[in-house]
Amino acid sequence: MSHATLTPKSRSSLRGATLPKWFLWAVAAGSIAAGLGISAAAGLNSSIQWALIAAVLFVLGTYAISARVEGGRQAKDRVATSMVWVAFIVAVIPLASLVWATVKRGVKVLDGYFLTHSMGVVADAEVGGGIYHAILGTLEQVGIATLISVPVGVLTAIYLVEYGSGKLSKAVTFFVDVMTGIPSIVAGLFILSTWILMLDMGPSGFAGSLALSILMIPVVVRSTEEMLKLVPNELREASLALGVPKWRTILKVVLPTSVGGITTGVMLAVARITGETAPVLLLVWGTDFINANPFQDPQESLPMYIYLQFANSGGYGAAYDRAWAAALTLIAFIMILNLAARGIARWKAPKTGR
């Protein structure tokens, strides 16, 4: 009834003046034009500069007009909105450029030959060669690291969730958290000081795996812990009430319920350590030849290959091309792992009853 009698005039007295929607577009168009005009007049030719000028003009323009028509509070709101948008756009540019550059430059030499040949007799300046030895090394090192980290990580998480209470579990929780932040180079130095300097072993893929597993264990513990916490307590209690021993309850009820989430966590952890270079640099050294034995002599790995091609390129385009192609392979591998992990997480999410 009342809305029938409302006239536009009385509504505006309640809501205060608002600018129409096209106002933002108008100011945007105006400031871009002004930005282009100023940079043309001042002889600036960088595309970043006119965009910056336009962005500043846009923020100032919206503030001034909005402060006049809508009042100071609305004007501040509009400025905050534009700042948030600017932050988003500023961040997107480098990240998009990273993906674009890797894909564009990576596809140049990436083909079947590149994936199935090593750098054995190829000089840095020459065209040709490939990453077969690097893929082999990466798979072996990451595989061994996974074999070490998954049992330790999952058991630690089981301890924290199923048994843990008291000082020990608090300490473990805290140090697992802190361990997530250990720089990879420090993990490498630790293995260097024990395995290589103290036990007098040579560089090998296995030494690299040891360092990688130090980086991987905390990630596995954290994600497994989260997943085990999602398992409804009713399941455990039902099993225990039937007289099933606790360890069988964990193995047969708790773990199968959360296996999807644990797999996801492990895959994400694998994706994370696959790209680690620093420990490999210190412990595996890298080589141009195929070495299938991870327990003896230097091996190559994908990130190490990228680094060596970059560092030894001497400015030669061929080496840079190979580095980009290896980077594309590495990113593709990691992205596939990530996507698959998330797919599994969605497909096998524990039924929490919600």
Add this chain to the structure above:
Amino acid sequence: MDITTDPQKPAPAPVPHQPPGKDAKRAARGATRPGDRIFLGLSRGSGIFVLVIMAAIAAFLTYRASIAISKNEANFFTTLEWNPTGTPPEFGIAVLAFGTVVSSVIAMAVAVPIAVGIALFITHYAPRKLGGAIGYVIDLLAAVPSIVYGLWGALVLVPHMEGLFGWLDEYLGWTGVFEWNQGAPRSLFTVGILLAIMILPIITNVSREVFRQVPRMHEEAALALGATRWEVIRMSVLPFGRSGVISASMLGLGRALGETMAVAMVLSSSFEINLSLLDTGGGTFAQNIASKFNEATVMGRDALIASGLVLFVITLLVNGAARMIIGRRKEYSGANA
């Protein structure tokens, strides 16, 4: 949760005359089955193993570092030289500490405001579907390895920095901090920008998680009082998320401090403190280890391990502080980022 009796086992009734022995005592204690004890032992052992690794890292690094430092003829903290194989051996971490701090500070100054902006964009400004998609992409970007950031930084970002450097030199050169001698822009400033780009996804992720957990009621109450969207954010979202953003930033800082390969690939390093951030020179702990490792002798390695120990302690403190801030407010799940 422990079971103290076993229904499978026949009750002790059939042997009434037996005095209470080992079995009865064990039943009273709980966890009687060998399987349970083995499993508990294994899982507790793994937990202890994690603690042992941490202790071993500290112990071995300290041990090797002490070997190097005892031979060091110069002050380890203030010397501006790195010559562990000279006679007498002299090395110090002043240059590395300076470079690490400067590049991380630049990274934080650039990344934190932008990351908070993106997190707000995802949670409060973008249309729901777009926000979700962006969050997903940022998750994926957090997984891009640092070596790829390094390659991109050295071959794409560095050439693009020249314009910015010229501009900074022209208008801010008088400060001395932004003076530029037209060298290749492979300086600590570029490293700081690259680190900012690298830690952006992780800070955004954790901040977004925290902002998402702001009680809906707080926001609606503010809206009901006639607050604009910015006022809602300032009055209810940011105060609630402050500690989460701080710890997210510290996680990012921890990553920036320990970043190795990207810095080693971008920075044109030299062992000197250069107050002009745009000129080449300087170094960071991690970068120095990676670049000097190849030609290092045993003594040189020990010296590098000594500098690694300092890095280890710093990141330990930063990460520990971040975790404690998160831990104080348990409702944040930011810890599992």
